Amino acid sequence: MSSLRSFPYDSPMSSSRRTVTKRRGEQSEARLYFAAKLAWVEGATFRRNVIVTVKDGIIEAIDDAGELSIPRVAENVCDCDILLPGxxxxxxxxxxxxxxxxxxxxxxxxxxxxxxxxxxxxxxxxxxxxxxxxxxxxxxxxxxxxxxxxxxxxxxxxxxxxxxxxxxxxxxxxxxxxxxxxxxxxxxxxxxxxxxxxxxxxxxxxxxxxxxxxxxxxxxxxxxxxxxxxxxxxxxxxxxxxxxxxxxxxxxxxxxxxxxxxxxxxxxxxxxxxxxxxxxxxxxxxxxxxxxxxxxxxxxxxxxxxxxxxxxxxxxxxxxxxxxxxxxxxxxxxxxxxxxxxxxxxxxxxxxxxxxxxxxxxxxxxxxxxxxxxxxxxxxxxRGVGLADHNPPLGVIAPGAAADFAILKTAAPPSDDFREILLDPTTCVWATYIGGRKVYELR
Ligand SMILES: [Zn+2]
Missing domain, CATH: 3.20.20.140 (Metal-dependent hydrolases)
Known part of the structure; x- marks a missing residue:
């Protein structure tokens, strides 16, 4: 099966090029930060200007952009317009x-x-x-x-x-x-x-x-x-x-x-x-x-x-x-x-x-x-059978859930109304992540 080579498999969690090392005592921890203008969080609300922290393929935290200072090293930060669950x-x-x-x-x-x-x-x-x-x-x-x-x-x-x-x-x-x-x-x-x-x-x-x-x-x-x-x-x-x-x-x-x-x-x-x-x-x-x-x-x-x-x-x-x-x-x-x-x-x-x-x-x-x-x-x-008990949870951006994302791009600043965003002809999928790994990027 030769299909693997056809997938744009990018593995930020395993590649030193895409990781940042933060010292906490003796431990080093690799994290990714998704800085979103708009993100749909907890399956409930849209929040503006948030940073979603991902570690080991799991969402670790969601913070307001102003409250978290992140180490902008190499490519550990993904700036995105609209961050949605995959x-x-x-x-x-x-x-x-x-x-x-x-x-x-x-x-x-x-x-x-x-x-x-x-x-x-x-x-x-x-x-x-x-x-x-x-x-x-x-x-x-x-x-x-x-x-x-x-x-x-x-x-x-x-x-x-x-x-x-x-x-x-x-x-x-x-x-x-x-x-x-x-x-x-x-x-x-x-x-x-x-x-x-x-x-x-x-x-x-x-x-x-x-x-x-x-x-x-x-x-x-x-x-x-x-x-x-x-x-x-x-x-x-x-x-x-x-x-x-x-x-x-x-x-x-x-x-x-x-x-x-x-x-x-x-x-x-x-x-x-x-x-x-x-x-x-x-x-x-x-x-x-x-x-x-x-x-x-x-x-x-x-x-x-x-x-x-x-x-x-x-x-x-x-x-x-x-x-x-x-x-x-x-x-x-x-x-x-x-x-x-x-x-x-x-x-x-x-x-x-x-x-x-x-x-x-x-x-x-x-x-x-x-x-x-x-x-x-x-x-x-x-919530369907087989998916509902998946660990980590799927289909939601929340601490502890899988870092599976569909990241959208729009020409204009994202509206408050997701229906408008969806129908805006300039909106498109810019990148897809599964378990914190980039599996597609629009080129
Ligand atoms: Zn069918």
């Missing part, structure tokens, strides 16, 4: 980076898109998958992303992320409609769940793809597993398309036609006549699904069933790609549902850049204030 991308499929601009878009039946990606998968070369995924990781870092949750079927992606600086959870994807397929897929995934993890791999979990692509036998195997391992992170695509909704409610429509065309059995023996979410509840699987991807279509029963530890992941890019009806964000937020943002993949999106996706969300949801938008990629996803 962004958390709660949904990607890096293995599909090669699909960029190669699949149907717009208001097409979802089953046509599935057929097109199936065809592309059969012709792609493995080295193309890895090469494109490497570029995808670069784009994530350029967009201020420091942590991601990736769904994959491919060990190459596991290896690629292990050699990248990005913190991650990998959810192994499960798709099988027949019993035979289910046994094969399940054995493979059990082995992958016990692979040794790199230090930046936070957890390994499962992505039973969707209620329509996980058949009865695979559901049985999965149920047995999650009952014994309830803390394994699980993410599922649910209530994503109108076709899926029609299929679960009536057993007809483009999904049924797709299955018939390919001589496949549906995932259910009797038409559920309910939503995909209600179907998961009946199958005793809903309460084990920590990440609900998309949930564009849901019933009152689905809404009532959402549990405090569950996270709905909305992907504005995918929503726009398929020209979908407006996402019912307000309904979810009013009910206190935790919603966060994901980029999804290049199979359904044109960018993995989380800053651009946040900007897109600002345009799509004018009712959201600047800090509400910021929460969608920081504090809210940080």
């Amino acid at each position: 962004f958390i991308n709660a949904h990607t499929h890096l293995e599909f980076c090669y699909c960029k601009s190669r699949l149907p878009r717009g208001n097409v039946p979802f089953s046509h898109w599935i057929e097109a990606i199936g065809q592309l998968k059969r012709t792609v070369r493995p080295n193309e998958i890895t090469r494109c995924a490497e570029s995808g990781v670069q784009e994530l870092l350029q967009g201020g992303c420091t942590t991601l949750i990736d769904c994959t079927t491919r060990p190459e992606i596991f290896s690629l992320l292990a050699t990248s600086p990005i913190r991650h959870i990998i959810l192994w994807e499960l798709i099988a409609l027949s019993s035979e397929q289910a046994e094969t897929v399940w054995q493979e995934v059990l082995e992958r769940l016990s692979l040794p993890r790199s230090p930046n791999c936070i957890a390994l979990g499962l992505n039973p793809h969707a209620p329509y692509s996980v058949g009865p036998h695979l559901r049985k195997l999965l149920r047995r597993f999650v009952e014994e391992n309830p803390h394994t992170p699980i993410g599922i695509h649910v209530g994503e398309s109108l076709d899926e909704k029609v299929f679960f409610e009536t057993g007809t429509g483009p999904f049924q036609e797709f299955l018939a065309r390919h001589d496949l059995d549906p995932a259910f023996t009797e038409v559920p006549r309910c939503s995909a979410g209600e179907f998961l509840c009946r199958e005793n699987l809903w309460e084990f699904c920590h990440y609900l991807y998309h949930l564009n279509y849901f019933t009152d029963n689905d809404l009532a069933a959402i549990l405090p530890f569950q996270t709905v992941v909305h992907c504005p890019t995918t929503h726009a790609y398929f020209s979908r009806a407006p996402f019912p964000l307000d309904t979810l937020l009013q009910r206190g549902v935790r919603v966060c943002l994901g980029s999804d993949s290049f199979a359904t999106a044109d960018t993995l850049n989380m800053f651009e996706i946040l900007r897109m969300a600002a345009r799509m949801y004018p009712q959201l204030g600047g800090t509400q938008l910021l929460e969608l990629v920081t504090t809210l996803p940080a």
